[in-house]
Amino acid sequence: MHETKIKIPDSKAIDYRIALVGNPNVGKSVLFGLLTGKYVTVSNYPGTTVEVSRGMYVGSNETVEVVDTPGANSLISHSEDERVARDILLRDEEQKIIQIIDAKNIQRGLLITTQLAEMGLPVSIGLNMWDETLDRGMTIDTDKLQEKLGVTLTKTIATQKYGINTLRNSADSVKVPKINIDYGEDIEEGIKKIEALLPDNLTIKKRAVAIMVLSFDEDLEETLKFDKQLTDSIHKVRDDVQTKYGHSLSYVIIRKRSEYVDNLLKGIVSYRGKEEKSGAIARNAFFFFIMPLISFFIGLKVMDLLMFMISNYVMASGQTALILKLAGGGVSVGFYSFYLFAREYKSGRKITSILGTLTMHPGLAWPMLLVVLWGIYKIVGEFGAGECVDFIESKIFGSSLEMSGGFNFRVFIPFTDIEYIFTHVNFQGINYYLGLLFQKFMSADNIIFQLFMGEEAGIVQVGVTYSIAIILPIVGFFFVSFGLMEDSGYLPRLAVMLNRFFKVIGLNGKAVLPMVLGLGCDTMATLTTRILDTRKERIISTLLLALAVPCSAQLGVIAGILGSVSGLHLTIYFAVIFFQMLLVGYISSKVLKGEGSDFLMEMPPFRRPKLTNILLKTYYRTKWFLKEAVPLFVLGTFILFILTKLGILTYIELAARPVVKHFLGLPVETTSGFLLGFLRRDYAVVSIFKALEEKAGGLVIDPNQLIVALVVITLFVPCLANFFVMIKERGAKTAFCMLAFIIPFAFLVGGILRYILQWLSI
Amino acid sequence: MIEHRIKEVLEHIWTAGKGRGMAEMEFISEQLRTEFTNKIFEEMNRGGLVNLDERKVKLTHAGGEKAELITRRHRLAERLIYDVLNIRSDKFETNTCQFECFLPDDVISAICTLLGHPRECPHGKAIPMGKCCKKARKDIKALIAPLSELRQGDVGRVVYTTIKDQDSLDMISGIGILHGIELKVHQKTPTFVLQIGESQIALDGDMVSGIYVRCKN
Incomplete structure (x- = not known):
């Protein structure tokens, strides 16, 4: 790109x-x-x-x-x-x-x-x-x-x-x-x-x-x-x-x-x-209908998220919760309407330029930002990373040794139970058929079969499936929402909003592009750090992407798991990750030589995005991404395959056990999950979750253990593809230095967090 | 010559005493790096500008007023040379009375107003307040102020910049922030945004504190 x-x-x-x-x-x-x-x-x-x-x-x-x-x-x-x-x-x-x-x-x-x-x-x-x-x-x-x-x-x-x-x-x-x-x-x-x-x-x-x-x-x-x-x-x-x-x-x-x-x-x-003023009808609709509605929704959603965060402490009953939410919506309508009628109604500016000002307003823009993030999470994290990935991974690709069981082809009306099943599609997954084909020539224990179709590190079963079944839908949906933010002119306004925060960590508002992209995929975001002005800024942003920005594959799973435990725990998780980003960014901005740069950016006018352009752009970007990333995933899987076959992985696992058990206070079974993180950041999360679940038996998982594990896996090693891009962009020496810092640091933070949580007895 | 020296000594006493008007004689001699300071002190004593102690020199009321005036003129002149004429030369850093001693009071006030009643000289030393500064503090907004001191919605014209970094200077000039350009403060937080003609430009740091504008009312 x-x-x-x-x-x-x-x-x-x-x-x-x-x-x-x-x-x-x-x-x-x-x-x-x-x-x-x-x-x-x-x-x-x-x-x-x-x-x-x-x-x-x-x-x-x-x-x-x-x-x-x-x-x-x-x-x-x-x-x-x-x-x-x-x-x-x-x-x-x-x-x-x-x-x-x-x-x-x-x-x-x-x-x-x-x-x-x-x-x-x-x-x-x-x-x-x-x-x-x-x-x-x-x-x-x-x-x-x-x-x-x-x-x-x-x-x-x-x-x-x-x-x-x-x-x-x-x-x-x-x-x-x-x-x-x-x-x-x-x-x-x-x-x-x-x-x-x-x-x-x-x-x-x-x-x-x-x-x-x-x-x-x-x-x-x-x-x-x-x-x-x-x-x-x-x-x-x-x-x-x-x-x-x-x-x-x-x-x-x-x-x-x-x-x-x-x-x-x-x-x-x-x-x-x-x-030129906008037409009278559009204008009145905007001021009297659309904006009140949007601002009501913003207030409602912000209140909803707030209550979710502290849900353990405030046991609001259904009715109180509803009243609180409605009140949030009402307050929000009040604020936005007051601003709009006091400042903009008579000014006669165009609706788009009013929106342009509103989206970087010192106060009113923040709730909007929160709702935008929530919206992106819904599209990318829940729909893309959740439902689409589940379907494509388990039904389309499936497993080389097991039948996927096929799926139903159906239509349904959202928000209701009404659905109609047309037919059952008896498709057992591409990998299953490929596995059968391989088994015509060799047994499933054969090394060649393992190399391509193995469950642990087969190039097709793991590498190709991973990049297409998991990354593709996530990245695709992410590109759509990113395109919307970019084409409307929201992204530069986000840069204005977050500039101060980025200054603390030695970057400036321009870094919003790689950082937001990182929430989609860190590998791709690392490639775009090139747009930053100085070498120091590029190093800091690469480090922070590798360390603290969870990609949407991971974020989707983490939010799903922690969200079901309690809102408070999800909040603690985000607070810890955010604080690490601030801390590491701040320290590296002081330690690293070189200069940062001042922020200067022209704000393009707010525009209505064109759907065709966004779809076209998503298509080209996804294509570009696949070209860059798939070979890296395949290479990564191949390395993992060699490591497994030579038994090196087992030794690493043995060496890491004491740290996991005594310092992090986690069951030893989770160790292999951490190692998996190097290949699949989301899969690592799932595997650790499963290990904890098994350990707990019929009981509920200790939420503190879960937070510690998830924080470590988020900070811990970037995925292999990201690491390769780090080498490509910043040079092998810098990339290995970063890795040498990140791994012990992640465990250190996890350990400290464990003791703090124990001490606070949350 | 001695008259010139006296002015210099007055400024040094004023600076060393931080407004209290008292300083060690030895310290002043060291600062001036001459051996004739004792002679100058005596001359000043005779003129009723200072009282001499055993080791200390103390400004009289008249001496204090004169010292303050001289210091103020000198440091305002430095500001003018540094900010507006944009000359960075060692020659101007030490000597009192380059040209400012010969300017009438109202010209000094005008310079002070033009510069936006600055509180410090380019070397970070305090500039004593004059009548114009006290008045301005009460009711008048500085005529020329850095962007950072403008309020949201203020309109002004760029008069000069004190940005030293070549890249920053080229960046702002490339985007069209040049002398004489009219601009409006669109917002100040979370990041400074300017409205220039039909475009909005976000900027921060040195660029905000280093661009000086003449405000319109």
């Missing part, structure tokens, strides 16, 4: 190339899809395109290749995205540029146009999100601007496919924009001096390179392969010029550009006054 590969395709067959350039989150990827007919993951979260996509132009006589570049606010590189975008423009190719500008942020877009003009690149501009611009009461005199810039401007609405053909045709009339900025005497003199020093074989104008050098773009010097002598002499010129200014030169240069753009836009951009 976040590869930074630039493939250079066969250049003979191509007449020319078009590069799509623009600020982050202006819709380049959507337009790329429309121009080429190729799908790229489109998201309402800035910085999603790090991978460079290429595709062929649709409907043109010539062979044209289109390149989608990562969003950049400047073509001077500060981040990976900007460097990638800039380097594409520097390459020596027959190149035309289509610049995409978010029309409502035209100033920022034109800042990039000035840089393209300086580079001497031929440009055509697409003013995208034209509808949102009109909604906000903004008008842009495009004819006048077109005349001033001397390039073609096209109004587009990418999501409605408006203006696409015109934009496509505009590629035939690209021109270098008529922009000349005077940077002032001192800088201009510096530019001249540097121009004289530069070699002649550059692909873009020397002036542009000189300005980039003056802006302290040192990556550029690397890209253009300047030798040391040249670098030293241009640095000398740059540093000379810098002494004449109090501010950093790059800042002075951007200011000059910005002044130029502001002057250019005088008399071109105007406001009609108030932004």
Whole structure:
């Protein structure tokens, strides 16, 4: 998802190339899809395109290749995205540029146009999100601007496919924009001096390179392969010029550009006054019906969860509980309505922008967050990880030695007992049939049979089944809910909400992406830690993902088991895990060398997500995930197989027994469960639960033992696939160091927790 | 020359005494690194600025007032050079009376107001309050304040930044936070969010405390 590969395709067959350039989150990827007919993951979260996509132009006589570049606010590189975008423009190719500008942020877009003009690149501009611009009461005199810039401007609405053909045709009339900025005497003199020093074989104008050098773009010097002598002499010129200014030169240069753009836009951009209101019916429905209903539900649910948490202490009878819940709902309606009517009713803003503000409101956003998390848990943890996994694992895949017994094909009406069984499907599971096939050639004790179909560590029976039957449904459902959060614009708002918390653990709000993804699957989340700015942040987030973020496979099972014991125990579990995350994050942010980074993120407008985009995105992400993860699961199973067969596993088990028994106070039978955790984090939970249940006999399991066991298994080793990704992303040394920390730490926390629980006698 | 020295000594006594107006003579001599301090002390005594003890030097009422004024002018000047002119040079760090001694009182008040009545010089030493500061404390909001001191809903224009980190500076300028840009505080908690034109930008840390804006009322 976040590869930074630039493939250079066969250049003979191509007449020319078009590069799509623009600020982050202006819709380049959507337009790329429309121009080429190729799908790229489109998201309402800035910085999603790090991978460079290429595709062929649709409907043109010539062979044209289109390149989608990562969003950049400047073509001077500060981040990976900007460097990638800039380097594409520097390459020596027959190149035309289509610049995409978010029309409502035209100033920022034109800042990039000035840089393209300086580079001497031929440009055509697409003013995208034209509808949102009109909604906000903004008008842009495009004819006048077109005349001033001397390039073609096209109004587009990418999501409605408006203006696409015109934009496509505009590629035939690209021109270098008529922009000349005077940077002032001192800088201009510096530019001249540097121009004289530069070699002649550059692909873009020397002036542009000189300005980039003056802006302290040192990556550029690397890209253009300047030798040391040249670098030293241009640095000398740059540093000379810098002494004449109090501010950093790059800042002075951007200011000059910005002044130029502001002057250019005088008399071109105007406001009609108030932004467009939503229709009266929709508006009234929103204020008087939808929001009260939603806020009532929020209050009800929050109260419900609260009562669940302390259910052991407050023995509310059915009726009291109902009254309390209704009261919660009522209070919530009161708060939300008060806010909405006092602040928003008369302001006449659009519903989506009201929601945008509400979802990051200092007070009102928190209950909403709680309900969103609950909703995700219902979809992913209960439906995905529970019912779907059960069905696919036991009925579709089944076991190599036992018949699954088939299943009923039925329809039912939710919330009622009414159901209709069409037929009984007599399908005994893929693994069962494969097992039969193997048994034609060998006995079930044969080593080959064990390698593929063995119950303990067979590659098909365990590895493949695990990744497809268990991970696939969970990850699939998780991607759907994640897509909803991403496309609505909720995710960046979550970053705003949680920024302070992340600061404590040495990260910043940006880390919300990998951390939330981690609740889906830590393996995948570890891959996305690349989007973080500094090495230190990437290490901390990798460690925390491996240590403290339970993936949805595990979370589903844990919440199911503990929730049935008591809400209080589930709360203790979450509190302990959360506290560990805080503690380890805080300490590692102090211990690790390097720097964190400040948080700066643009909030995209709140939008209604498009179902087709979410489904498409889920499909592509799941496919990508399977490609990355299945081989790792297979490899992991293979290693486990070797360990079992050589008997190494038994020795490890023997060695671990004393710790499990005396320090954690758990029955020795649970030891093998912990070891299983390395392969299947959820299966480990189930196996430990079963061991405890057997030990307890007919009695109830000691809930404290259960919490200790579950906390240890959550903190304890990441699954094998996650560990491989850790090695791949952070290097073997770092990954093993993390493992060496995590294993003893998990047991230590478990032991301490055991004594605390005993002491408190909960 | 001696006049200049006296001003310097006054500031040192004021700083060392933390407002009490008393200091060890030896300590002051050490700070100034000259051997003629005794001569200066005597001169000051004659002028009615200080009373001399055996080892201590104590400011008179008149001396105290003068010392406070000099210190205030000097440290405000440092703030101005540091924040607005953005010059980081050792030359300005030690010497009293670069140019500020020659400015009339109302100009000093104007500078103080422009800077938002700062309480500390760039080296972290306290700046004595002037009349304008006391008044501002009561009723007027500082004309120029860092973003962190604005309230939700306040509108202002960016005047200058004190952000030192090159990457942060490039990030904010790239996203469009430049001198003269008008912005509105959309919310302050849990994270600072600014409304600039049609976009909302969330930011924190140095960027919030390092961007100074002139508030609109």
